[in-house]
Amino acid sequence: MEKIQYFFGFFQKIMARKEFFYAPPQHIVYKQNRPISFRLQGEEYRHLRRVLRHQIGDTIWAVDGQGMALFGEIMRMDETAAEVKVLQVQPQLGEPAFQLTLAVGLPKLPRFELVVEKGTELGVHAFQPVISRYSVVKPSASKAERWQRIAVAAMKQCGRSRLPDVLAPVGFGELMAMSAEFDYRWIAHAPAPRDAVLWDGRGEAGDAPERGRGVLLIGPEGGFSDEELQQAVEHGFAFMGLGPRRLRTETASIVAATLLLRRWGAL
Secondary structure, rough: OOOHHHHHHHHHHHHOOEEEEEHHHHHEEEOOOOOEEEEEHHHHHHHHHHHEEEEOOOEEEEEEEEEEEEEEEEEEOOOOEEEEEEEEEEEEOOOOOOEEEEEEEOOOHHHHHHHHHHHHHHHOOOEEEEEEOOOOOOHHHHHHHHHHHHHHHHHHHHOOOOOOEEEEOOEEEHHHHHHHHHOOEEEEEOOOOOOEEEEEOOOOOOOOOOOOOEEEEEEEOOOHHHHHHHHHHOOEEEEOOOOOOOOOHHHHHHHHHHHHHHOOOOO
């Protein structure tokens, strides 16, 4: 219990600082497998120097997007970059043990951006855009890059140490084939087909197994076709309802992800 209280207090102190920078792995220097310094450049450095007015000797936090938070002291600054000496390392800061992939039938693109932003804040492990029968959006490569930038910003804002993957879009059938890789599979849709397995969310928050990998499938604005629903049944997806009102794709994504992450003790 003392160890849990210590970590909770430590996490609160970190979060009170509010500001995290992004130092990707290629900008970190290691010695004997331990990070000893990192570099901030580009937009991260501009924000450090021109917006927050940090100076040599200041201490800051950064995350590497791979599950590690770094606390360090600014040692050098020039016109293009800052060099920071690592003073402390905190692994898996803000990361749930349960890994949830959010597979979303693509809505209009600004709405999917909201899913990426808020899902990152909640603790979603990865985002999988899905092109289903009634999808009307086919994103370009530039949109995928923008989604990743949104995830980076949300990761820093909420104090996570791992950058969620925003994966390349796949077809519905391809997602079904991929679903065998997960320990748990859910689809947010009501009413459920007659022969479907139902997930009702009963049980206390956090009493599910702490670890594991799950995929949550959310339909596009036009919903799923009957054939797609039957495929989900055949591939072992548990159907979950989200109440008596019909929710937009982005709302359903946030609500369903919240319910599952809370059930798995990740909130």
